[in-house]
Amino acid sequence: xxxxxxxxxxxxxxxxxxxxxxxxxxxxxxxxxxxxxxxxxxxxxxxxxxxxxxxxxxxxxxxxxxxxxxxxxxxxxxxxxxxxxxxxxxxxxxxxxxxxxxxxxxxxxxxxxxxxxxxxxxxxxxxxxxxxxxxxxxxxxxxxxxxxxxxxxxxxxxxxxxxxxxxxxxxxxxxxxxxxxxxxxxxxxxxxxxxxxxxxxxxxxxxxxxxxxxxxxxxxxxxxxxxxxxxxxxxxxxxxxxxxxxxxxxxxxxxxxxxxxxxxxxxxxxxxxxxxxxxxxxxxxxxxxxxxxxxxxxxxxxxxxxxxxxxxxxxxxxxxxxxxxxxxxxxxxxxxxxxxxxxxxxxxxxxxxxxxxxxxxxxxxxxxxxxxxxxxxxxxxxxxxxxxxxxxxxxxxxxxxxxxxxxxxxxxxxxxxxxxxxxxxxxxxxxxxxxxxxxxxxxxxxxxxxxxxxxxxxxxxxxxxxxxxxxxxxxxxxxxxx
Numbered sequence: 374x375x376x377x378x379x380x381x382x383x384x385x386x387x388x389x390x391x392x393x394x395x396x397x398x399x400x401x402x403x404x405x406x407x408x409x410x411x412x413x414x415x416x417x418x419x420x421x422x423x424x425x426x427x428x429x430x431x432x433x434x435x436x437x438x439x440x441x442x443x444x445x446x447x448x449x450x451x452x453x454x455x456x457x458x459x460x461x462x463x464x465x466x467x468x469x470x471x472x473x474x475x476x477x478x479x480x481x482x483x484x485x486x487x488x489x490x491x492x493x494x495x496x497x498x499x500x501x502x503x504x505x506x507x508x509x510x511x512x513x514x515x516x517x518x519x520x521x522x523x524x525x526x527x528x529x530x531x532x533x534x535x536x537x538x539x540x541x542x543x544x545x546x547x548x549x550x551x552x553x554x555x556x557x558x559x560x561x562x563x564x565x566x567x568x569x570x571x572x573x574x575x576x577x578x579x580x581x582x583x584x585x586x587x588x589x590x591x592x593x594x595x596x597x598x599x600x601x602x603x604x605x606x607x608x609x610x611x612x613x614x615x616x617x618x619x620x621x622x623x624x625x626x627x628x629x630x631x632x633x634x635x636x637x638x639x640x641x642x643x644x645x646x647x648x649x650x651x652x653x654x655x656x657x658x659x660x661x662x663x664x665x666x667x668x669x670x671x672x673x674x675x676x677x678x679x680x681x682x683x684x685x686x687x688x689x690x691x692x693x694x695x696x697x698x699x700x701x702x703x704x705x706x707x708x709x710x711x712x713x714x715x716x717x718x719x720x721x722x723x724x725x726x727x728x729x730x731x732x733x734x735x736x737x738x739x740x741x742x743x744x745x746x747x748x749x750x751x752x753x754x755x756x757x758x759x760x761x762x763x764x765x766x767x768x769x770x771x772x773x774x775x776x777x778x779x780x781x782x783x784x785x786x787x788x789x790x791x792x793x794x795x796x797x798x799x800x801x802x803x804x805x806x807x808x809x810x811x812x813x814x815x816x817x818x819x820x821x822x823x824x825x826x827x828x829x830x831x832x833x834x835x836x837x838x839x840x841x842x843x844x845x846x847x848x849x850x851x852x853x854x855x
Contacts, residue, residue, distance in 0.1 A: 379554040380502070380592055382613045385661055385698065387557075387592065396698065397502060397557060398833055399462030400455060400706035400714070401668055405446045406488060407468040407508040409519050411743035412708040413814075414727050416734055416791040417784070419468065419509075419521045425796035430807065437804040441811035446707065447492055450816035452499040454715070455706070458826060459833030462557060463496050464667065464702040465489065466508035468521055469542060475511065478538050481545055497555035504594060504702070505546060506560035506667075511535040515566030515600065516771060518741070518784055525780045527770075530572045540583050551588035558592030559584065560667065564600035564619060568770035573598050574606035581611060594667065597656075599771050601667060604656035616660075617667040618653040622646055624686045625671030628745040632682035643689045650693050664699035672711055672743060673822070684828060691832040703829070707814065711743045714825045715816065723813035730795045739788045741779050753782060 377390025386394045404412030408419040415422040427435045447463075455463060471485030493503045512535035513522030520527075529535045543561065550556045561580055567573040581593055593614045597604040601619030610616065624632040624641040633642035657664045669690060671683035694701050707715040709724060717724055724731075733739075738746040746753055760767065760774055769777040802810070812818065 377554070378502070379590065380557050381590075382592060382615060382663060385663055387615070387663055387700075390554075395461070395502075396836055397462040397504070397665060397700040397702070398836060399460045399464065399501070399702050401464045401466060401506070401702050401704040402447060402492070402707075403466045403508075403519075403705035404708055405443070405466070406471050406485070406492075407466040407519075407521070409742075410788075411711050411740045412705060412713075414709050414724075414731055414734075415795050416730065416739050417788040418518050418523050420470070421523060421789070421792050422795070425792050426799055429796040429800045430802055434799075434802050434804050434807040438799075438802075438807035438811045441808040442814060443488060445812055445815035447495070448816060449495055449498065451707070451715070452495045452501055454816065455496075456499040456501055458714075458829050459836075460829070461500065462502045462504065462700075462702060463492070463706070464504040464506050464560065465492055466506045466563065468509040469507065469511060469539070470509070470521070472542055472545070473538070478511075478534075479541055486549060493550070493553060493556060497553075502555055502557035504557050504560050505550065506563050506594075507539070507543070508563040510562065511538050514562050515564050516568075516780065517564075517566070520563070523785070525777065525785065527566045527568060530567050530569070530576075536576060536579075540580055543580055543584050544587055547584045547588040547591075551590065556591060558594050558615070560594040560596065560617065562596060564596055564668075565598055566600060566771045567598050567606075570598060570603075570606065577606070581614070594665065596667060597653075602653055607656060610660045610662050615663050615665050616657055617665050618657075619668040620650055620653055620666050620690065621669055622649075622671065622686050622690060625683055627672045627674070627743055628747075629671075629682070632686050634682075641686075643693075646686070646689055647693050650690075650697075654697065654699070658697070664694075664697055666694060666699055666701040668702060668704045670704045670712055673825075675710070680824070684824060687825075688828055688832075691828070695832070695835055707819065714822050714829065715819045716822060717813050718818060718820050721813035721818065723810045726798055726810060727795065730791060730798065733791065733794070737787050737791070738783050739791055741776075741784050746779065746783065749783070749787075753778065756782065 379390050380387045380395060389395050403409055410416055467489065471488065472482055473480060496503045508519065509521040510529050512528035512532050513520045514527055514529040516522065516525050516527050565573050577595055594617045595614060596617045598606055601617060604616060607616065623629060623636040623639055629636040654664050671686055673680050673683055705712050707713045710716045735744050736748045738744045738749050756778055757775060760778065767774060
């Protein structure tokens, strides 16, 4: 372990205080300080989910559930396991609501900082860097559920008060963590979705300057626009800054086909994946700055034959990243079975409890990320045809007509009433049962996706790193999912 782990940008690489090159390889920690519906199973957004649960459970049981959930989701056992895979980084997704409330902006909540402190120090004990990733902002800085946005519009970009609050929050984060050498840096906005392209560059410059006035040392990680895929908001690179791309493969989505093969109307093979990566990393390669893939990763179906296509996609991506010395952060570490390397046990009380809504979510395609729309094509197809016929030039941000319609119908129209059904499953649960149900996310009660962990061990072993983790080998988790 380095005696001086603080990272800095040195040309195309990150280096620690001893001048040794460090390539950040690890996981995104989604579903914890920023919840997502497919990760833990609820419909809709985190805020709607929490509000409905509180109504049904009452304050005492609700508080017990979330206290246990936040306590067990990421612990020393989890950090030790991540390090055992040969990885060295955890990207911690956070929601601004952990640090302030909408009715008292700028009044900071120590409970949120205590959680973040604990995760950073837990990772440091096991030789893991952390990247603080602001995943949800007031008003929603992108158009999707993962920014806790209940709408299909990114209101953050049109409201100065929302932007002011984020500047103040990052100033406070910088004050608190400027002397933490195991914090690799600050990921200022996850997947920004500035529909006009006019606001992102100026806001990044304002926010970077505010942070630099307090903390001139930590690396800044700046995602490109349109969810980490477009970098025309940037001119010359700023000092000690990494420009971060996201690289989800067409052959890795819930509705993807064979690989190599046709997915979403395109033939996808290794050459196509490489071409997409080269396009998205063009700014970094042109400017001679480090390449870091802040998010990527396939969705697993549970069907071994289909999932082999997903693993083949992942292996090709990892080899392409290695070819270009790119660091990476796989999405996501722990969930109920869709993407995580650590998953809630299939027989867990929590999954038995929410099973009726999980089945309904799948039938209705409510999780835009984790399910297909096969069961409601008879509803969606006429809407898609109508919009295309009447508005052929309409190209809504961030990904066009079809995904815009999917968000409106699947994630909002159908998800909102399902939020109430999900919360109703928790009606009458007392504090003891609430803690027991939430405890399903504890490491020692979870399962390992061994096929995925094998792929990651091979990938990490191919990267020569000076910084070695402190863990002492692989940690078994018992029976594994497909």
